[in-house]
Amino acid sequence: MKLKDTGLTAQELKDMVNKYMIETYARYDFIAERAEGMYLYDENGTPYLDFYGGVAVNSPGNRNPKVVAAVKDQVDDIMHTFNYPYTVPQALLAKKICDTIGMDKIFYQNSGTEANECMIKMVRKYGIEKFGPKRYEIITAKEGFHGRTMGAVAATGQPDSAIQKDFGPMLPGFSYAEYNNLEDFASKVTPNTIGIMIEPVQGEGGVHPATQEFIEGLRKLCDEKDIVLMFDEVQTGWGRTGAPMAYMGYGVKPDIVSMAKAMGGGMPIAACCTTKEIAEAFGSGTHGSTYGGHPVACAAALASISEILDKDLSGNAKVVGEYMVEQMAKLPHVKEARGRGLLVGCEYDLPIALEVKWGCMRRHALITAIGSSVNRMIPPLIATKEDVDKLMGIMEESINEAVEKYQKLTKAA
16 A cells, blocks of 8 residues: 555654554654565655665565565465465475475464574473473573563573563573673583573674584584574574575584574564474474464465575575675774674774664665664675665765764764
């Protein structure tokens, strides 16, 4: 639906949102009406270069034609049913995912945080059934992020942040260790530890990739201690980091992995995949989801994953991502450019990230900010070096503007 079809002005629509919606988002001052490829278009038809990607969702490209066609075809057959009859999209997608990533079983969910809740519940139940009632504790990484529901919030190692603060006592059974510090993780292991849960790249934590030694060390530690290795690949999964799943790029396989975002190519769907042994912890009535495995979402996901694999978009992510890091390191006031594939961040020597984000928006490019000094880029995986060059020009102008503003404010103070 477009603004012109409503009879409202742009301001009237924004006022409606402000009046009726609970707002937890710092809105961009435009109405998103259309999307195509690497661009998002506002109500006036103005194109915005999209390095936000719907928060790493639109990986095969905004409004990918094959994903759109799959949705339309499935809607013509059946939009929704409960999870007792078999459906074709569920079955085909389950085989595609498990065969591609080397897992035995899959459970469908609707969002990344639900997939992580599923992973937490499954591992805790597995631990209690196999080892006894005290074997349910999970170690996660400091500065990690696992979602907004209460179990995922408790797993998020940011006790002083808005994510956890003022939401009451956290779900017990979690402890936190320093990311990329194998010794710290090992020191947190107790006889009650059943799982270690990390992101292969900390996205919300500032775009910090795991080192090869850390990932390999966690696998060895888990094997030695009979602990389940859990990877949260909600953001890194399906081509983002230069491999179909990030762990495949490290050559280290977890026991259970969550996924979402790029999986659906724009439709809400998520999943938790694991081994046959761990999956047996879930039996009839132990877990469920009304919309998990929704036929339309599964059809979209099958098309999205096929596009990512068939077009080797993970390969493109690796090449273009490395180029982006190289170019970003040359920008003024960038202290460090880092990332893996097309999950890229740049850290400044000044607290200017928010101003850079808004400056890019005014210049019709979309990026995100993490805290005061890091910008993150998570574009569709179809991004080219030319797209990167265009963004670098916009970012340089925005950085210079932000620095000038910062210097004026600090001088005045």
